[in-house]
Amino acid sequence: MKKILVIGMTSTPGGVESFLINYCLNKNMTGIQFDFLCPSENKIAYSEEIETQGNVYYVVPKSKNMLLHKKQLKKFFKTNSKEYIAVWANLNSLMNVDFLKIARRYGIKHIIVHSHNSGNMGGFLQKILHMKNKYFIGKIATEYWACSIGAAKWFYPQNITATIVKNAINVEKYAFDQFKREKIREEYDLDGCKVIGHIGRLHFQKNQSQLLTIMQQLIHADESYRLVLIGSGPDRETLIEETSQKGLEKYVIFAGEQKDIGGWLSAFDVFTFPSRFEGLSIVGLEAQANGIPIVASTKAINDEGLINSNVTRISLDSPIEVWCQSIKLSIKEERCEYSIIKEKFRSKCFDIDAEVEKMSKFFLSLY
Incomplete structure (x- = not known):
């Protein structure tokens, strides 16, 4: 040994x-x-x-x-x-x-x-x-x-x-699960909502503040949007205060640390990922294993970590309107099929x- x-x-x-x-x-x-x-x-x-x-x-x-x-x-x-x-x-x-x-x-x-x-x-x-x-x-x-x-x-x-x-990663662990989707959405009163999800440490690097700005614009035209933030970190209280200042308490859920990441990815309609920088994101891979449509910064998912076709990458310098429009379009996209995902992960050594x-x-x- x-x-x-x-x-x-x-x-x-x-x-x-x-x-x-x-x-x-x-x-x-x-x-x-x-x-x-x-x-x-x-x-x-x-x-x-x-x-x-x-x-x-x-x-x-x-x-x-x-x-x-x-x-x-x-x-x-x-x-x-x-x-x-x-x-x-x-x-x-x-x-x-x-x-x-x-x-x-x-x-x-x-x-x-x-x-x-x-x-x-x-x-x-x-x-x-x-x-x-x-x-x-x-x-x-x-x-x-x-x-x-x-x-x-x-x-x-x-x-x-x-x-x-x-x-x-273990691709099967994060595969889409309809039962878990329905259970989580019912528990958090998300039925009938357009759920934008994010998973990550609440920290400057992950740039969750931008998601609050995006939400502020989205709900002007459609109040069915909800933002779910999974994770903990040093910026939690600051982000909660910003949520209040922007009048978003009704639309943003701070769900804290969660163990069943695959279940939560299944509950989301689109995964958002506006990081300022990443090495090669684990959660970016987990989200792609789930097949969920993704809207990410070019810093969050680089070329090495890009696997699925339903990933939209946007520069952090792009206007908020570009992010909002991409989220609206991505929510309408289908999840990728598991068999295709599994083969792509194998071929790319993930x-x-x-x-x-x-x-x-x-x-x-x-x-």
Whole structure:
């Protein structure tokens, strides 16, 4: 049994968390145990599922206590480093690379850095720290992965060539389900409504404020529109206040974190995705697995992540009227057929079973 130490799981279920669960807990990932090291004061997402197959270790976050953070990291690696063949760090930023330096210092041979983003999610300080560490990462890591070409370009200096690891998913899990559609729409009083759905962390990156502006225009002509926002995050209260200011309380549902993403995608009539930047979006793939018509920014679903024919991509510089018109037209479109979706996911290497086999072979080859 080869043991891999995974870094990057947080307490909030999001794209990186979904990616890790898709790969690490896949039934075909045999001969490998994944343990998780987490700088968090709260239980990580999917902790119960993870602990059926591996271990979860916690250290205090650097933002809470820098000295204690480093002390606990050193203690962990001094005690446990000989157990692991590799550290696999799944990151949105290179702001903090202490754990990678310490892991290497204590003799872990393979240090894998995996980029999951193509832009800065934090403030100015995070940007500066990322840029500083970007040019030293070649002296720390031994393998360089990224979810897309854009994520590789943003994360690594030009002299590093990254391996693209696809954000593959279980396509069947997100397939359209008429029963779940009817159940959710009845529960949330959505029968007879045109439901615009969005799933994502409530954060500047995801740009949910634009959806509120779109809704403000749509309901002027048709009050049957409803916007459902799935997710949590730092912008929740700000978005609720903006909803109130725009007089949209009747038309916007903040549904919080939800486990049955496939069911919610089935309940929506169109999926909207106006992100300012993405690496290669997991939820963009999940929505396409469902077959639902999608209206997205060109930053949200790039060429690498485009699978279905019913995806409309719009520049963030386009007028709101263009977004509104695209949503109106997309709601009238049919969902893509599951058999066609499944074949396209396979051909583009986004079907999880095939991609897990590749990753399993890589980890088993390490020594």
